[in-house]
Amino acid sequence: MRLSILQNDPVWEDKSASRPAIESALRSAALLPRTLCVLPEMCETGFTYRADTAAAGDSVDWFCSIARSFGIWVVAGAGERDSEGRARNSAFVCSPEGELVARYRKVQLFTPTGENRWYDAGDELVVVDIDGVKVAPLLCYDLRFPELFRAATRAGAEVFALGACWPAVRLHHWTALARARAIENQALMLAATRTGQEAKVRCAGGSLIVDWQGTVLAEADERPQVLCAEVDVDALRAWRRDFPILADMRETFFSDLPHVRYS
Numbered sequence: 001m002r003l004s005i006l007q008n009d010p011v012w013e014d015k016s017a018s019r020p021a022i023e024s025a026l027r028s029a030a031l032l033p034r035t036l037c038v039l040p041e042m043c044e045t046g047f048t049y050r051a052d053t054a055a056a057g058d059s060v061d062w063f064c065s066i067a068r069s070f071g072i073w074v075v076a077g078a079g080e081r082d083s084e085g086r087a088r089n090s091a092f093v094c095s096p097e098g099e100l101v102a103r104y105r106k107v108q109l110f111t112p113t114g115e116n117r118w119y120d121a122g123d124e125l126v127v128v129d130i131d132g133v134k135v136a137p138l139l140c141y142d143l144r145f146p147e148l149f150r151a152a153t154r155a156g157a158e159v160f161a162l163g164a165c166w167p168a169v170r171l172h173h174w175t176a177l178a179r180a181r182a183i184e185n186q187a188l189m190l191a192a193t194r195t196g197q198e199a200k201v202r203c204a205g206g207s208l209i210v211d212w213q214g215t216v217l218a219e220a221d222e223r224p225q226v227l228c229a230e231v232d233v234d235a236l237r238a239w240r241r242d243f244p245i246l247a248d249m250r251e252t253f254f255s256d257l258p259h260v261r262y263s
Helices: 015-029 051-055 059-070 140-144 146-154 168-185 233-242
Strands: 002-007 036-038 073-081 087-094 100-105 125-130 133-139 159-164 188-193 195-198 201-204 208-210 216-219 225-230 260-262
Touching: 002 015, 002 188, 002 208, 015 059, 015 225, 036 159, 036 188, 051 073, 051 087, 059 073, 059 087, 059 100, 073 133, 073 159, 087 125, 087 133, 087 159, 100 125, 100 133, 125 146, 133 140, 133 146, 140 159, 140 168, 146 168, 159 168, 168 188, 168 201, 168 208, 208 225, 216 225
Parallel strands: 002 036, 036 073, 125 260, 133 159, 159 188
Antiparallel strands: 002 225, 073 087, 087 100, 125 133, 188 208, 195 201, 208 216
């Protein structure tokens, strides 16, 4: 399976100004067909509480258009309005054919700075079949809640595609938690975050691809860049079979499995 992360520095609250750099980075990367490419949370605007700005425009159509143009799978974050008009912080999964195959709405909103005052939380996880591999998209603050990742794993997830706008001041948490989620769930982790300055928060990049034993396969510095790795998913499945720790989960200690939508 071919994996990629696009770490960018979006123009604050300006989707049209951010898109050319994303397209240029993908063009330069020359990703092979059907690569899974993960972009950060709110990758066109930065992490804004202005829900109308985050949800404005045609982000989903644009994500699908770049997926089709480059022949890759795209998981990318943006704000949106749901059918009832509620603002959501979401991740969208687009196929190489340019189709929207799934959307995930952030379950854990960052209440310390009031994200929950501007956006409504999602209430389900998503597991997507990407060329025979089960992928779960998640967003930023979700990383601090291992029960979400465990529930996705129990529902069949083999890869986590996490988009974020992670602050530089807690970068060491980012790396440690990404590796932990991969190790404890015997899964691949694609942790894509932004770099640069947004409002009063500095982001230092540090996107990384981690395998099921916690080995960092690729890691970004502070520059906008594209990471790439190729893994043998059969090796992941063999590790789960030969070191079957997931089978030792005691179901009596779990509440009912959160609702999971399959795509």
